[in-house]
Amino acid sequence: MALSQPEIIFYGPLINPKSVSSFQALPKCLLAVGASGNIDWIEEHVHESALQDVLAHRGSLNVSFIRLKHGEFILPGFVDTHTHAPQAPNTGSGQQYELLDWLKEKTFPMEARFVDVDFARRAYDLIVKRIIDSGTTTCCYYGTLHLEATKILADVISKWGQRAFVGKCNMNRNSQDDYVEATVSGSINATHALISHIRALPPPRLVEPVLTPRFAISCSGPLLSALGDMARADPSLRIQTHISENRNEIHTTLKFFPEATSYADVYDRHGLLGPRTILAHAVHLEEDEIALVKERNAGVSHCPTSNFNLRSGICPVGKFIDRGIKVGLGTDVSGATSTYADKQLPLSALLHLATVGGAQVCGFDALLVSVRSDTGNPGLWSADLDQELQVGVAGGKVLEAWLERFFFTGDDRNIRRVYVQGRWIGGAEGEL
Ligand code: GUN
Numbered sequence: 001m002a003l004s005q006p007e008i009i010f011y012g013p014l015i016n017p018k019s020v021s022s023f024q025a026l027p028k029c030l031l032a033v034g035a036s037g038n039i040d041w042i043e044e045h046v047h048e049s050a051l052q053d054v055l056a057h058r059g060s061l062n063v064s065f066i067r068l069k070h071g072e073f074i075l076p077g078f079v080d081t082h083t084h085a086p087q088a089p090n091t092g093s094g095q096q097y098e099l100l101d102w103l104k105e106k107t108f109p110m111e112a113r114f115v116d117v118d119f120a121r122r123a124y125d126l127i128v129k130r131i132i133d134s135g136t137t138t139c140c141y142y143g144t145l146h147l148e149a150t151k152i153l154a155d156v157i158s159k160w161g162q163r164a165f166v167g168k169c170n171m172n173r174n175s176q177d178d179y180v181e182a183t184v185s186g187s188i189n190a191t192h193a194l195i196s197h198i199r200a201l202p203p204p205r206l207v208e209p210v211l212t213p214r215f216a217i218s219c220s221g222p223l224l225s226a227l228g229d230m231a232r233a234d235p236s237l238r239i240q241t242h243i244s245e246n247r248n249e250i251h252t253t254l255k256f257f258p259e260a261t262s263y264a265d266v267y268d269r270h271g272l273l274g275p276r277t278i279l280a281h282a283v284h285l286e287e288d289e290i291a292l293v294k295e296r297n298a299g300v301s302h303c304p305t306s307n308f309n310l311r312s313g314i315c316p317v318g319k320f321i322d323r324g325i326k327v328g329l330g331t332d333v334s335g336a337t338s339t340y341a342d343k344q345l346p347l348s349a350l351l352h353l354a355t356v357g358g359a360q361v362c363g364f365d366a367l368l369v370s371v372r373s374d375t376g377n378p379g380l381w382s383a384d385l386d387q388e389l390q391v392g393v394a395g396g397k398v399l400e401a402w403l404e405r406f407f408f409t410g411d412d413r414n415i416r417r418v419y420v421q422g423r424w425i426g427g428a429e430g431e432l
């Protein structure tokens with residue numbers, strides 16, 4: 001695949017998230033991306049008449065220049081803090097079940113198929129590209145328990161140029177016979193092998209390994225302890241797992257770990273709860289657990305679509321934000337039916353959670369979004385219809401209105417280009 005070279009200048013509207021409660025909407029922005037793929041400079045208010053002067057002053061007259069059309073804008077890329085790549089073929093199916101039955105009846109049987117590396121290669125190639133075209137520039141992936149298939153997942157992500165964290169599930173109990181790890185040492189050795197594989201991928205190094213104890217029910221105490229030891233030995237390793245998603249799950253967890261005072265305590269006492277931990281769901285945490293998560297500075301991946309579809313409950317995400325807990329959005333495919341970011345909170349909070357809330361990194365990871373009618377999305381009221389009917393936008397907040405329309409009625413047709421580290425890697429606008 002030909003990756004386009006960075007060193008581009010964009011001229012047009014830019015949406016810049018600032019915090020949970022605010023974002024900047026800059027209608028006439030000049031944004032330069034350097035050869036490294038990082039943002040070199042931004043000029044926030046540049047009128048047409050001053051454009052040539054600013055470019056000349058910056059010494060940027062010969063750089064590739066993209067002038068956005070009416071109805072287009074630049075938005076930071078989406079960060080999906082929790083998804084299961086091998087569950088994508090199950091999307092939309094099995095939602096008559098709640099969590100534990102759903103895992104048994106639908107999820108584990110599908111994941112078991114990834115023992116077949118040819119299937120894994122074909123499936124992951126399609127799945128990762130779909131996720132990129134949905135505007136996800138950074139993604140935290142669970143693979144399966146298989147080392148070889150998860151190496152393939154990392155290879156495919158690296159090939160497509162997405163920024164990602166990739167983990168092989170650790171799971172040595174409570175699963176079907178052909179989809180469970182036999183020994184703690186086997187699980188740990190395979191995890192080391194995956195980490196080495198990912199760290200040896202060719203540049204640009206945008207894929208990182210992440211320890212992935214599936215959830216407490218899937219892991220024996222010794223397995224959790226061994227993973228805790230790995231995390232302690234390597235401070236650059238992140239950890240992802242599930243927590244307090246479903247009442248029956250919590251009850252079962254506490255039965256398997258009778259010495260623990262809570263679900264969060266299970267992870268804490270095995271050295272798995274810290275600033276590098278991403279906890280998916282966290283729907284039913286008790287007050288003492290919320291305090292512990294905050295104290296350990298762990299982050300929560302809020303997965304609203306999945307929580308709704310599997311009837312897990314409503315995550316008190318507003319409370320977490322108020323308490324200063326780090327929160328990002330997760331799709332949790334295939335608990336969720338969509339790879340798009342979700343949408344319930346005020347616009348500024350949605351933007352924050354979908355983008356910088358989950359982000360650590362700061363290359364140019366962005367989307368060129370269009371709310372024009374030529375995107376072919378009939379459900380979205382387009383900027384050209386505003387012009388045709390001379391509809392004004394209340395308060396002149398045109399860019400905010402476009403963003404809102406995109407969030408609530410947009411889809412992958414409106415994501416024209418997807419950039420990661422300055423490289424154009426996907427989107428609806430034709431072949432690369
Ligand atoms: N808990 C353990 N495994 C899973 C999974 O694959 N999906 C969800 N939603 N919860 C889990």
Ligand code: FE
Nearest residue numbers: 084242280332
């Ligand atoms: Fe999940």
